[in-house]
Amino acid sequence: MANNTPDAAEPVLDIARHLKYWKMCFQAPLPHHYLSNEGNRMALAYFIINSITILTPPPSVDNNPTQSPPLIPPEDRPKLRAWVLSHQQPGGGFAATSSLVFPTQPGAQREPETGGREATDGPGLANLPATLFALQLLAMLADSEDEAGAFGGVDRVQTLRWLRRLQRADGSFGEVLRRMPGNGWFIGGGYDMRYCYIAASVRWTLRGDVKEGEKGWVEDIDTEGLARYILRSQTYDGGFAGSSQEEPHAGYAYCAISALSLLDRPLTTATPHPQTTLHSSIRDMPGLLHWLASRQFVYLEPPPTDSDADDYEEQVNFLLPARLSDLALATTTTPGPEGTPAPLVGCNGRANKVADTCYTWWVGAALSILDRGELLDWRGARRFLLQKMAHRIGGFSKHPGGPPDVYHGCFGLTALAVMGEPGLAELDSALAVPARTVKVIERAREALVERGREEGKGLGREAVEMGVAMRGGRPRWLDAVGG
Amino acid sequence: MAALQRELYGGGVGKEGRLAGDSEWDDVSPIVVVEPEKALAAITYTQDYAEAMSYLRAVMQAKEYSPRCLRLTEHIIGMNPAHYTVWLYRAANVFALKLPILDEMAWLNRIALGNLKNYQIWHHRHLLVENYFPSIASDPAAVSAFAASEREFLAKMLAEDTKNYHVWSYRSYLVGKLGLFSDPDELRAIDAMITEDVRNNSAWSHRFFLVFSDPSASTPGTPATAADPAVPEAVVDRELAYAREKIALAPQNQSGWNYLRGVLVKGGRKLASVEDFAAGFVTGLVEGAEDEDVRSTHALDLLAEIYAEKGDRGRADLSLRRLGQKWDRIRVGYWEWRRKCLEVGA
Numbered sequence: 001m002a003n004n005t006p007d008a009a010e011p012v013l014d015i016a017r018h019l020k021y022w023k024m025c026f027q028a029p030l031p032h033h034y035l036s037n038e039g040n041r042m043a044l045a046y047f048i049i050n051s052i053t054i055l056t057p058p059p060s061v062d063n064n065p066t067q068s069p070p071l072i073p074p075e076d077r078p079k080l081r082a083w084v085l086s087h088q089q090p091g092g093g094f095a096a097t098s099s100l101v102f103p104t105q106p107g108a109q110r111e112p113e114t115g116g117r118e119a120t121d122g123p124g125l126a127n128l129p130a131t132l133f134a135l136q137l138l139a140m141l142a143d144s145e146d147e148a149g150a151f152g153g154v155d156r157v158q159t160l161r162w163l164r165r166l167q168r169a170d171g172s173f174g175e176v177l178r179r180m181p182g183n184g185w186f187i188g189g190g191y192d193m194r195y196c197y198i199a200a201s202v203r204w205t206l207r208g209d210v211k212e213g214e215k216g217w218v219e220d221i222d223t224e225g226l227a228r229y230i231l232r233s234q235t236y237d238g239g240f241a242g243s244s245q246e247e248p249h250a251g252y253a254y255c256a257i258s259a260l261s262l263l264d265r266p267l268t269t270a271t272p273h274p275q276t277t278l279h280s281s282i283r284d285m286p287g288l289l290h291w292l293a294s295r296q297f298v299y300l301e302p303p304p305t306d307s308d309a310d311d312y313e314e315q316v317n318f319l320l321p322a323r324l325s326d327l328a329l330a331t332t333t334t335p336g337p338e339g340t341p342a343p344l345v346g347c348n349g350r351a352n353k354v355a356d357t358c359y360t361w362w363v364g365a366a367l368s369i370l371d372r373g374e375l376l377d378w379r380g381a382r383r384f385l386l387q388k389m390a391h392r393i394g395g396f397s398k399h400p401g402g403p404p405d406v407y408h409g410c411f412g413l414t415a416l417a418v419m420g421e422p423g424l425a426e427l428d429s430a431l432a433v434p435a436r437t438v439k440v441i442e443r444a445r446e447a448l449v450e451r452g453r454e455e456g457k458g459l460g461r462e463a464v465e466m467g468v469a470m471r472g473g474r475p476r477w478l479d480a481v482g483g
Numbered sequence: 484m485a486a487l488q489r490e491l492y493g494g495g496v497g498k499e500g501r502l503a504g505d506s507e508w509d510d511v512s513p514i515v516v517v518e519p520e521k522a523l524a525a526i527t528y529t530q531d532y533a534e535a536m537s538y539l540r541a542v543m544q545a546k547e548y549s550p551r552c553l554r555l556t557e558h559i560i561g562m563n564p565a566h567y568t569v570w571l572y573r574a575a576n577v578f579a580l581k582l583p584i585l586d587e588m589a590w591l592n593r594i595a596l597g598n599l600k601n602y603q604i605w606h607h608r609h610l611l612v613e614n615y616f617p618s619i620a621s622d623p624a625a626v627s628a629f630a631a632s633e634r635e636f637l638a639k640m641l642a643e644d645t646k647n648y649h650v651w652s653y654r655s656y657l658v659g660k661l662g663l664f665s666d667p668d669e670l671r672a673i674d675a676m677i678t679e680d681v682r683n684n685s686a687w688s689h690r691f692f693l694v695f696s697d698p699s700a701s702t703p704g705t706p707a708t709a710a711d712p713a714v715p716e717a718v719v720d721r722e723l724a725y726a727r728e729k730i731a732l733a734p735q736n737q738s739g740w741n742y743l744r745g746v747l748v749k750g751g752r753k754l755a756s757v758e759d760f761a762a763g764f765v766t767g768l769v770e771g772a773e774d775e776d777v778r779s780t781h782a783l784d785l786l787a788e789i790y791a792e793k794g795d796r797g798r799a800d801l802s803l804r805r806l807g808q809k810w811d812r813i814r815v816g817y818w819e820w821r822r823k824c825l826e827v828g829a
Binding site: 025026029030031032034035036037038039041042044045048049076079080082083084086096097098099100101102103125137176178180181182183186188189190191231232234235236237238241242243244245246247248249283284286287289290293294296297298343345350351352353372374375376377380406 | 514516518519520521522523524525526527528529532536540544548562563564565566567568569571574575578579581602605606609610614646648651652655656658659682683684685688689691692695696706707708709736737738741742744745748749813814815816817819820824
């Protein structure tokens with residue numbers, strides 16, 4: 001990626017300040033205005049732990065000689081993993097929030113091997129995004145001496161079976177499975193490219209190389225149907241939308257590109273990945289690159305008004321100079337002539353919309369997966385994030401001058417990490433976690449698959465039930481797998 | 484009737500918002516969330532919210548569907564309208580109690596106007612329409628009346644937030660469900676929005692969908708980026724003229740140019756068929772002179788493609804070079820990549 005050590009004129013990422021912000025989010029309850037995200041608590045947990053992991057690369061691989069004790073104490077990791085595991089549902093997958101984790105009921109039935117469906121009829125509240133976040137959290141919270149044990153207690157088979165049932169006939173995925181009185185089974189969650197991406201990611205994370213007939217084999221999702229659905233969602237201007245009949249959106253474009261790249265991704269990073277599906281199947285690749293490159297624009301300071309950050313969305317689009325040639329003053333490599341400041345480059349998610357921190361990530365990561373990072377003005381983008389979006393208490397805001405939040409705080413960091421920011425962990429663009437977390441996932445998946453081959457389903461089930469029963473305590477299965 | 488309505492809508496729960504001590508809820512043992520010693524992302528919330536959620540957990544686990552459960556969901560949605568599980572449980576109650584869908588829609592309309600950014604209201608609405616539509620599908624007058632009332636509601640929502648993605652997604656869903664492609668009111672409504680703000684890309688996208696996915700004038704299943712011979716020439720001509728007219732109002736508006744190019748591809752026309760139009764926004768582009776004037780970088784971008792299409796690599800390269808050097812410098816990486824593509828394509 002376009003990793004250049006920033007020169008003296010460029011702003012600096014204050015890692016200590018960001019860590020301070022995340023320490024607060026990690027140690028204290030989040031304030032009341034996060035209530036609207038109460039239903040997606042696992043996502044908030046992912047934003048927090050992912051950010052801390054990105055901000056604290058191992059000292060050996062980076063110039064980050066902090067001697068202070070780790071923000072996440074090693075002795076807390078098993079307890080935090082037990083909390084994550086307590087969200088696992090008997091029918092597969094993880095619940096999105098603790099408020100939907102019910103105390104274990106005596107005699108609760110799991111979905112039998114062949115097709116019974118009663119287990120998810122009750123409060124079986126597994127949610128697709130929460131399932132991916134939970135798995136990634138388990139990997140990020142692995143014990144350093146036992147990374148292969150990170151998925152101990154994960155019911156791989158049930159989760160992959162449940163994943164299949166979230167796929168609709170048109171190839172797309174929903175996020176939850178519910179029985180509606182008088183209406184049968186319902187795949188909830190709208191037609192949304194995010195679920196397609198997350199399904200591809202969960203599949204890559206858990207499926208492994210189990211062959212048909214072996215223990216632990218689960219029939220695959222309809223990968224061709226999924227790819228077809230995604231490819232059909234390319235719009236007339238080259239972008240990707242939530243479905244083929246909507247407006248293209250950078251977040252969905254990222255999801256489409258990442259999902260296609262994950263569908264034929266080898267099981268380990270050690271194996272080269274030619275990205276055949278991605279490069280051979282997108283109908284209008286020049287159009288897609290044009291659309292992605294068009295998401296960046298020079299951010300011009302709005303004239304001072306007494307409006308607050310809430311009005312930012314309502315401002316008329318983005319600002320244009322009176323004459324186009326005035327933009328020529330903005331040069332990307334050095335500050336402009338006669339003290340003109342170097343340009344700030346923001347990204348929007350849709351044409352004629354305002355800049356937002358997270359779109360620098362969605363656009364930058366999408367281009368990075370396509371191996372076309374040079375199409376984005378990284379220096380200008382970096383400058384914009386650090387000068388306009390980084391908050392004085394740490395974290396990043398959605399819009400210039402706004403308060404930081406965990407979502408934009410996380411994606412501000414992933415955006416910088418994908419640019420190769422010194423001091424941050426190397427990031428995997430398609431999985432949106434550090435590359436070293438991906439290595440943990442690979443090892444943990446292999447161990448899980450091996451255990452399944454050796455022991456059938458027994459251990460997994462036992463471990464889940466213990467994990468649920470022990471909520472908060474140290475689950476006994478951790479001892480059993482050497483954790 | 485009014486009493487029945489209050490039992491379902493707006494009647495509230497508990498005494499002064501508290502459920503404990505209200506005889507209606509005496510038979511329910513709330514299931515309180517116990518946070519373990521170590522947990523992530525706990526959220527500070529009020530006693531009222533915690534209490535309501537503990538009752539919700541109890542009735543959900545008991546699979547109870549009743550008027551009081553419907554009111555409990557209204558109570559919680561009032562405090563946290565973004566909790567998708569509460570909405571799904573509400574929908575389950577509506578279906579289990581066989582409540583009239585239009586009553587639920589009327590209630591939803593009131594909630595929606597106060598929660599513009601909320602996705603759940605649209606998911607719920609989608610689910611309601613899926614269940615309501617079969618009951619009117621064979622009655623064109625009923626479909627038409629329903630379409631009109633929905634359009635009126637959408638107009639109110641879009642007046643508050645003209646580019647709200649959820650509203651537009653729902654609108655495109657509704658067009659497909661109710662078959663509104665050829666409905667002149669729908670095209671008129673979208674035209675009015677583009678007239679109001681020519682940079683409203685959501686409206687442009689909806690127009691493209693409306694015009695080029697009309698099953699009576701297109702080949703179903705054709706990708707948006709592919710030519711479709713089933714689209715009548717007159718429609719292509721009309722849309723090209725529309726785009727040109729709007730571009731003239733705002734030459735540096737990417738929405739209009741994207742639409743123009745999209746229509747050309749859809750109609751199977753050569754990009755060069757708009758060369759004169761695009762060239763009208765660029766004057767004095769001469770190799771070595773560097774004193775051209777450009778009123779639209781999008782025009783110059785399209786001209787570069789047109790020159791390449793015609794095999795004039797020199798002018799294509801000059802256009803791309805000038806974009807990167809002067810007119811659109813932050814995208815220099817992109818313009819340089821396009822120049823490389825010219826070499827490969829040659």
